[in-house]
Amino acid sequence: MKLLTITVPCYNSEAYVEKCIESLLPGGNRVEILLVDDGSSDRTGEIADDYARQYPEIVKAIHQPNKGHGGAVNTGLLYATGIYFKVVDSDDCVTESAYQKILDTLENSIRSGTGIDMLISNFVYDKVGVKHKKVMSYHRAFPENEVFTWDKVKFLHKGQYILMHSVIYLTQMLKDCGLKLPEHTFYVDNLFVYVPLPYVKNLYYLNLNFYRYFIGREDQSVNESNMIRRIDQQIRVTKEMIDTYDLLRLSNKKLRKYMINYLEIIMTVSSIFLIQSGTEENMQKKRDLWAYLKNKDQALYHRIRLGILGMTMNLPGKGGRRVSIAAYKASKYFYGFN
Secondary structure, three states: OOOEEEEEEEOOOOOOHHHHHHHHHHHHHHEEEEEEEEOOOOOHHHHHHHHHHHOOOOEEEEEEOOOHHHHHHHHHHHHOOOOEEEEOOOOOEEOHHHHHHHHHHHHHHHHHOOOOOEEEEEEEEEEOOOOOOEEEOOOOOOOOOOEEOHHHOOOOOHHHOOOHHHEEEEHHHHHHOOOOOOOOOOOOHHHHHHOOHHHOOOEEEEEEEEEEEEEOOOOOOOOHHHHHHOHHHHHHHHHHHHHHOOHHHOOOHHHHHHHHHHHHHHHHHHHHHHHHHOOHHHHHHHHHHHHHHHHHOHHHHHHHHOOHHHHHOOOOHHHHHHHHHHHHHHHHHHHOOO
């Protein structure tokens, strides 16, 4: 059995997937790298097969009809033999020194029997054309270099929510929680992180800049114009997050607060791109989305709607929409995302 399964969803990524794979190979025989070729029409599948031939003990190439990012992650989880599970997108990469430290930590945890359900590390917003890269660090929020529970979590500010790039999950836990991501849908990485959280009992944080999240390419799903164009997919993910748990009934106070804040952030992301589109059709979709939350859970709706982000996203009139967009742009500049 491998220590860590790394699933790499690949779709028409011949221009950059090799850099990703090369950054993962130093994991050696402790890892398995599952290259899930999601119906690519370029040389991505051939590249995956070449690496599988060169490194048969480490790399496996899996070819499937196109199912989207979520479908590729689902396939990786289905075939995973590693004790732990990580997703690395094919246009991203990892830092070797942090990589080895993470593998050592996971291995030591298994040997000692301490048990880690979720390992968290930092990631870097590697944005095109930006000299000083923003780092998403959690050192003020989590104890370092020790196993801890949600009760030990300190303050996570609004822009500091945990992303797919931050986490490594226990594989069996992902299966136990019934994680299955929607196919042919972007932005499912939020569900990948969100759905398992109530199953996480033991956490571990390493203050290392492990994952390099490449952003700024025009064809990326997180490009603003693409997010507006695919806003129905973002809404689908948001509704699934609303439907997954009755958040106010979660017993752990720290976990409950974090998951409410997470949903608030995703409601905000959905709202701002609906506002930015400038169409009446999308403004109606925004109203419908907030009504969906209200119909699902009125108490949760009022808590989120009356928060600073909820109020900012629902200011009336054209002036209110301008304020909402300005607030988003300020946050974008401060945190370095997109």
